Amino acid sequence: TLQCSIRFIFCLSLWPAMSLCSDFSAVFERYINLPQPSSVCLATYVWIDGSGEGLRGKTKTVYEFPKSLEELPVWNFDGSSTGQSTGRDSDIYLKPVAMYRDPFMPGDNILVMCETYGPSGEPTESNKRHSSLSVMDRTKSSKPWFGIEQEYTIYDLAGHPLGWPKGGYPGPQGPYYCAVGADKIFGRVIMDAHYKACLYAGIKISGTNVEVMPSQFEYQIGPCEGIEIGDQLWISRYILHRIAEDFKVKISLDPKPVPGDWNGAGAHCNFSTVEMRSEGGIKEIHRAIEELSKQHHIHIKHYDPKGGEDNMRRLTGHHETATIYEFSSGVAHRGASVRIPRQVNKDGKGYLEDRRPSANCDPYEVIEALLRTCVLKDWGPDDSSSEEGSK
Numbered sequence: 001t002l003q004c005s006i007r008f009i010f011c012l013s014l015w016p017a018m019s020l021c022s023d024f025s026a027v028f029e030r031y032i033n034l035p036q037p038s039s040v041c042l043a044t045y046v047w048i049d050g051s052g053e054g055l056r057g058k059t060k061t062v063y064e065f066p067k068s069l070e071e072l073p074v075w076n077f078d079g080s081s082t083g084q085s086t087g088r089d090s091d092i093y094l095k096p097v098a099m100y101r102d103p104f105m106p107g108d109n110i111l112v113m114c115e116t117y118g119p120s121g122e123p124t125e126s127n128k129r130h131s132s133l134s135v136m137d138r139t140k141s142s143k144p145w146f147g148i149e150q151e152y153t154i155y156d157l158a159g160h161p162l163g164w165p166k167g168g169y170p171g172p173q174g175p176y177y178c179a180v181g182a183d184k185i186f187g188r189v190i191m192d193a194h195y196k197a198c199l200y201a202g203i204k205i206s207g208t209n210v211e212v213m214p215s216q217f218e219y220q221i222g223p224c225e226g227i228e229i230g231d232q233l234w235i236s237r238y239i240l241h242r243i244a245e246d247f248k249v250k251i252s253l254d255p256k257p258v259p260g261d262w263n264g265a266g267a268h269c270n271f272s273t274v275e276m277r278s279e280g281g282i283k284e285i286h287r288a289i290e291e292l293s294k295q296h297h298i299h300i301k302h303y304d305p306k307g308g309e310d311n312m313r314r315l316t317g318h319h320e321t322a323t324i325y326e327f328s329s330g331v332a333h334r335g336a337s338v339r340i341p342r343q344v345n346k347d348g349k350g351y352l353e354d355r356r357p358s359a360n361c362d363p364y365e366v367i368e369a370l371l372r373t374c375v376l377k378d379w380g381p382d383d384s385s386s387e388e389g390s391k
Contacts, residue, residue, distance in 0.1 A: 025246075032105070032106060033106065036106075036107040036108075036109075038108075039063060039064070040061050040062065040063055041061075041062045041063075041064070041065045041066065041108050041109055041110060042059050042060075042061060042062075042102070042105050042107075042109040042110075043059065043060050043061075043062045043066070043072060043099075043109070043110050043112050044057050044058070044059045044060075044102060044105075044109075044110070044111050044112065045057060045058055045059070045060060045075055045094050045096070045112045045114050046111055046112060046113055046114060046234070046235060046238050047077075047094055047113075047114045047115075047116050048116070048126050048127070048234065048362075049082040049083055049084065049126065050079075050082050050083025050084040050124075050125070050126055051083060051126070051305070052125075052126045052128075052305040052362055053253070053305050053360050054082075055234070055237060055238045055241065056077070056082055057111075057238065058077065060073075060075060065108050066099070066110070069096050069097065069098070069099060072096040072099070072112060074093055074094060074095055074096075075093070075094040075114075076091045076092060076093050076094060077091075077092055077094060078090050078091070078092075079091065079092035079116075079118075079124075084116060084124050084125075084126065085118070089119060091119060092116050092117065092118060092119075092124060093116065093117040093118075093119075093121075094114040094115075094116060095114055095115045095116075095117060096112045096113070096114055097113055097114060097115050097129065097231060098112070098113040098228070098231040098232075098235070099111065099112045099113070100112075100113075100201040100202050100203060100235055101200055101201045101202055102201070103196075103197035103198075103200045103201050103239065104197075104242060111201065111235055111238070111239075113231045113234060113235050115127050115129050115130060128362045128364040128365045128368070129227065129230060129231075129364045131368060132227060132230065132364040132365065132367060132368040133227050135367075135368045135371050135372060135376065136226040136227045136367075136371070138376065139371045139375045139376065140226070142273040142274060142275070142371075142375050143225060143273065143274040144225065144226060144271065144272070144273055144367070144370075144371055144375070145222070145223040145224070145225055145271070145272050145273075145277075145351070146222055146223065146224055146225075146226075146229040146269060146270065146271055146363075146367055146370075147206065147220060147221065147222030147223045147224070147229070147269070147270040147351075148220070148221050148222060148229060148233050148267050148268070148269050148270070148357075148363055148366075149218055149219075149220050149266070149267065149268040149269075149270070150218060150219055150220070150221065150233060150236070150237070150267050150359065151211055151216060151217070151218045151265040151266055151267065151359050152216070152217055152218075152240065152251050152252065152253055152265060152359060153213070153215055153216045153217075153251075153252045153253075153254070153257040153258075153265060154186070154187040154190060154215050154216075154217070154244070154249050154250070154251060154252075155215075155249060155250040155251075155252055156249055156250070157248060157249065157250065159250075161186075161214065161215040161257070161258065162186045162187050162215045162249055163186025163187070163214060163215055164186075164214065164215065170214050172261070173212050173213060173214075173261070173262065173263065176210065176211070176212060176213065176214045177209075177210060177211060177212045178209050178210055179210060184214065185210055185214075186214060186215045187215060187217065187249070188210070189247070190217075190243060190244065190247055190249065191208055191210070191217045191219070192208075193243050193246075193247075194208075194219065194236075194239060194240050194243050195208050195219065197239050197243060198219075198236050198239060201235065201239060203221065203232050203235060203236050203239075204221060204222055204223070204224055204232060205219055205220065205221055205236065206220045206221070206222060206223075207219065207220045208220070211263065211265075212263040212319075212320070213257075213258065213262045213263045216257075216263065216265060219236070221233050221236055222270065223270070226367075227364070227367075229363055229367060230362075230363040230364040230367060233267075233363045234363070237253070252265075253265065253358075253359040253360040254310075254359070254360065255304060255310045255311055255313060255314035255358035255359050255360060256310075256313035256314045259313075261319075262319070263319045263320060264313070264314035264319060264321065264358075264359075265314070265358070265359035266314065266321075266355060266356075266357060266358060266359055267357045267358060267359050267360075267361050267363070267366070268353055268354065268355045268357065269353070269354045269357050269363075269366050269367070269370065270351050270352070270353050270354075271288075271351060271352055271353075271354060271367075271370050271374075272285075272350060272351035272352070273288075273374070273375065276288070276349065276350065276351060276352075277349055277350065277351070278349060279348070279349060280348060280349065281348065281349035281350065282340075282344070282345065282347075282348045282349055282350075285340060285344070285349075285350070285351070285352050288352060288373075288374040289329045289338050289340075289352060291373050291374050291377065292327065292329075292337075292338055292354070292370075292373055292374065293327045293329070294373075295369075295373045295379060296326075296327035296337070298369065298373070298379060298383055299354075299356060299369050299373070300315075300324060300356065302365045302366065302368075302369040303356050303357040303358060303361050303365075303366060303369075304357070304358035304360060304361055305360055305361070305362060308324065310358050310360060311324055311356065311358050312324055314358060315356065317335070320334045320335060320355075321335065321355065322335055322336050322337040322355070322356070331345045332345075334355070336355065337354070337355060337356055338352055338353065338354050338355065338356075339352070339353040339355055340352055340353075341353065354366075354370065
């Protein structure tokens with residue numbers, strides 16, 4: 001038909017560009033491996049944009065390798081292009097808060113996680129780290145540890161989950177979790193490349209695995225003490241998106257990427273204090289869970305970027321989730337809001353797993369909420385006056 005002929009001609013027209021793209025890596029090698037002057041360091045400043053989910057980055061030449069964050073200058077960017085300011089007053093400041101080895105640029109180069117501040121020095125709306133750090137400072141004596149299990153889904157550039165039949169679905173869930181085989185695993189190379197890149201960068205990535213839904217994967221960051229978990233998770237996400245560029249695929253952190261009988265994607269947060277990790281700490285774990293049960297609706301509002309709307313699609317009471325409307329807990333119960341691992345229950349100490357945070361959550365918000373509920377108990381009337389985020 002004419003429509004098919006037009007489609008065929010269109011595909012042929014793309015062929016030179018596709019061939020060119022396939023040759024990019026070989027051409028790029030000529031330049032990326034050019035000797036870099038020993039007197040310079042390329043510092044890629046990374047920040048969270050106005051969406052609260054997206055990441056941006058730009059690179060600065062620094063004329064001496066920084067031995068500390070204090071040696072890195074405050075920089076700025078056009079906030080009107082990232083949803084963080086207007087064009088009439090567009091400069092937003094970038095304040096370095098953590099630095100890591102850059103796995104993409106050979107040599108003494110770094111990735112720099114940054115906070116964002118407005119012209120008067122006020123934190124931007126998407127800078128949740130500012131208030132979270134204040135809470136971390138107030139709870140230092142509790143030595144809070146966090147570990148986050150980041151799930152994600154890989155899509156091809158046409159918008160289909162990688163490896164799924166075009167216009168259809170793979171077989172039902174069951175054979176994919178932690179599996180092996182080209183008929184079950186679509187994208188392992190990306191998972192493995194990300195693992196190695198994070199290790200090189202100095203990120204505390206503690207493991208990775210293939211997930212229940214095909215084309216879905218998970219990696220774990222931590223344990224980290226305090227604010228470090230947020231810095232490391234955001235940089236690990238940046239690295240993941242950059243690796244996806246190289247493989248010409250897309251990464252989705254959508255909490256329910258495919259409607260229907262398919263698992264969603266979360267960012268389960270494992271949390272403990274020094275009291276929980278001490279002998280007899282199981283009592284403190286149960287006390288913390290009791291406090292969490294009282295503030296369920298507040299946590300739901302802080303556990304995804306849309307105040308609970310994203311998690312409504314995921315927390316249904318099915319597919320290894322609890323319902324968004326009710327709090328629940330249990331030992332080894334993956335259908336609960338909060339799970340006590342079986343080994344923790346046996347040892348009588350350890351940590352709890354909050355299974356409610358969505359894959360696209362802001363970890364700074366998650367850890368702040370956990371400490372405000374379990375340690376500080378300082379939620380005010382304005383925080384708890386409405387349950388709209390969980391309904």
